[in-house]
Amino acid sequence: MSGMNDAFFLNQFDIDELHCYPSFFNYLKKATPSHDDFIKLLSCSDLVNILNLAIDGLSDNTSKLNLGGQSDDYFDWRLYRNKKLSLVLHGFSKGKIKREYIAIYPNNMRIGVYLGSFSYTIYTVDNDKNCLIETTSGIATQGQVFSTLAGETMLVIHEIFEPCITLNESSVEHLPLIQNFKFDTLTLSHISSADVAYSRLESAFKIFEMLDYKNVIDKLTDISKSHPMHYIRWSAATVTLRLSEDTIHCKELLNHLINNDESNEVSNAARQTLNNIEVMYG
Structure with missing residues (x-):
């Protein structure tokens, strides 16, 4: 799979538009949405309607997206962002993901599998040894939700078995630095800025x-x-x-x-x- 330069972004909703999608609107009104709230959001009918809008919006970009084939392309659609969180629909095609580094999210994250399946590993940062430790691995399927902590844990996707769409929630507040680890050795390679x-x-x-x-x-x-x-x-x-x-x-x-x-x-x-x-x- 190719890198982020191959992604393209669609416009996010205005808050007034979200009145048409009460599940999303009510979720965003909560001071601190819970894990259970996110699971309900992932399975709500509003998400189906929003996804249909996304697909309609891609009708003129068929060369950029092929969720049914072996395309390297994928898309990100930011649904909404406020002072607390950002909600993004992320879609990508099947295939193995090639990477040299694992960059640890500087934000708290929730990743929900709306469609498709993939193999994954969750890593935890060992700051004493400057390395990553494998916590768990498996196959993610529709409806599964992962939560990761900023600078501490990371979900790494290895291979997409079916065309996949995830709903990603990230906290707007973030750590100033990103730790980048070598994928082959899981040792710390370098520090970069989250800004x-x-x-x-x-x-x-x-x-x-x-x-x-x-x-x-x-x-x-x-x-x-x-x-x-x-x-x-x-x-x-x-x-x-x-x-x-x-x-x-x-x-x-x-x-x-x-x-x-x-x-x-x-x-x-x-x-x-x-x-x-x-x-x-x-």
């Missing part, structure tokens, strides 16, 4: 490095010293070190991070990097 703006900033750093664009060295140095998120500071610092040909500048930056950065992770990484530079270049 879209920060993720794009890290992507920009990688582009500057790829293009060997040295004009940004001064700006990257400033970010290394002043950005509020420690992983962004270190990401900017590592790209600075790779772009810069000035060993003195690199050592000055690392010494600044060693002596001034409030994060032990950054200061320790900077100390180790400085030691490596001194061994290699003196």
Whole structure:
């Protein structure tokens, strides 16, 4: 299966439109919808009507979706989002899902199987060993509901046996960081931001490095010293070190991070990097 770039998104409902779907409307009015409330929502007739609207909306996009075949395409339709939660219909075709990493949801999640079946594993994060532990695995079928905790547990789908549609509820409130684990070893690979703006900033750093664009060295140095998120500071610092040909500048930056950065992770990484530079270049 392909990645998120192959998905396409349909417009969400306005709150006034949801009056036509009382089950959804009443669910969203609850202060804290329960697990049982979500199960009832998954089986309500309103969801059938909403899904029919989604399919009608896809009538001009038949090349983008083929739930009855072997297509790699799938869709996401955000039904509604308020200050507490987001409801999304997620549909995808049968086949094995290929992945290199497992990114742990930064939100609390409920995933309900509306249609189809798939094999899955639920993993728990072991923060002491920086790895994932398999909690349970099996075959998910229609009507089954999974709940995962932000930064702690994750549902990983391996293979879609039948064209599948899920109803996903995620909390709008989320953790600032996403832990990414290697799929083959289940060990921690890297940390990324749950904030879209920060993720794009890290992507920009990688582009500057790829293009060997040295004009940004001064700006990257400033970010290394002043950005509020420690992983962004270190990401900017590592790209600075790779772009810069000035060993003195690199050592000055690392010494600044060693002596001034409030994060032990950054200061320790900077100390180790400085030691490596001194061994290699003196």
